[in-house]
Amino acid sequence: MKTLYLGTNTKMYKTCAETGAYLSALSAQIEQKKLAQEEVQFFVIPSFTALHQARGLCGQRILLGAQNMAWEERGALTGEVSPLMLKEAGVDVVELGHSERRHILGETDEQINAKVLCALRNQFIVLLCIGENAQQKRDGISDEILRIQLKLGLRGVGAGQMSSLWIAYEPVWAIGENGIPASKEYAEQKHQVIRQTLCELFGARAGNGMPILYGGSVNAENAAQLIHMPHIDGLFIGRSAWDANKFSALIDQVLTQFREDNANTSNT
Numbered sequence: 001m002k003t004l005y006l007g008t009n010t011k012m013y014k015t016c017a018e019t020g021a022y023l024s025a026l027s028a029q030i031e032q033k034k035l036a037q038e039e040v041q042f043f044v045i046p047s048f049t050a051l052h053q054a055r056g057l058c059g060q061r062i063l064l065g066a067q068n069m070a071w072e073e074r075g076a077l078t079g080e081v082s083p084l085m086l087k088e089a090g091v092d093v094v095e096l097g098h099s100e101r102r103h104i105l106g107e108t109d110e111q112i113n114a115k116v117l118c119a120l121r122n123q124f125i126v127l128l129c130i131g132e133n134a135q136q137k138r139d140g141i142s143d144e145i146l147r148i149q150l151k152l153g154l155r156g157v158g159a160g161q162m163s164s165l166w167i168a169y170e171p172v173w174a175i176g177e178n179g180i181p182a183s184k185e186y187a188e189q190k191h192q193v194i195r196q197t198l199c200e201l202f203g204a205r206a207g208n209g210m211p212i213l214y215g216g217s218v219n220a221e222n223a224a225q226l227i228h229m230p231h232i233d234g235l236f237i238g239r240s241a242w243d244a245n246k247f248s249a250l251i252d253q254v255l256t257q258f259r260e261d262n263a264n265t266s267n268t
């Protein structure tokens with residue numbers, strides 16, 4: 001059975017207390033849904049300071065993520081967080097290369113690549129975020145940018161490590177308050193470019209098996225339409241997931257579409 005991936009990064013918006021309340025409510029809502037084993041993989045990526053507490057509230061269904069990680073296990077790296085510390089906090093997933101880290105904090109593909117290799121070495125699932133900005137889209141080089149970010153970000157990754165790798169396609173122009181969500185057709189086409197590049201890099205088997213999630217102004221209006229597209233395996237949601245009740249309602253909508261699509265596929 002195909003797995004649906006649904007998760008959120010709470011960015012720098014929730015304190016420990018807020019994360020705790022959010023996760024308690026969300027876990028309870030998810031528990032009530034009648035989900036088959038492995039039907040949906042949920043994940044929540046809170047602030048570093050909330051990780052320890054969040055671990056106990058994730059339950060069986062939600063993987064716990066970190067928003068960033070250092071590229072070495074130990075070192076004179078003031079202000080960085082080591083993979084060993086994330087392991088100790090019970091983290092499952094490490095998000096790397098989010099647009100805000102690339103564009104506000106100046107992270108390069110080379111730095112992101114070093115982090116990807118370090119996270120894989122430490123047995124985390126890596127959620128690598130990629131996406132073109134508005135100027136690159138206007139210049140008609142979005143596909144090239146995605147291919148470059150994948151090739152540089154995944155340099156040195158072996159085909160054997162691919163089962164621990166998830167990709168999030170998040171066009172920079174679609175993210176946040178001023179973002180315009182990508183149309184389902186546009187997102188689908190970019191997911192195909194990503195899929196093709198992964199297959200070129202790692203072979204068809206590994207490349208086809210890797211989840212590719214869409215992120216950028218996902219909301220209650222577009223979530224089900226996006227998940228209906230054949231190459232979109234999941235959604236990486238910001239603002240629309242930060243209220244547990246609203247996220248739960250969005251999950252229900254997406255799940256209905258996902259189940260319908262799966263039933264149609266198995267009937268053909």
Ligand code: PGA
Pocket residue numbers: 009170174175176177179215216217218236237238239240
């Ligand atoms: P948004 O955030 O859904 O609020 O646009 C997406 C993201 O930054 O991953």
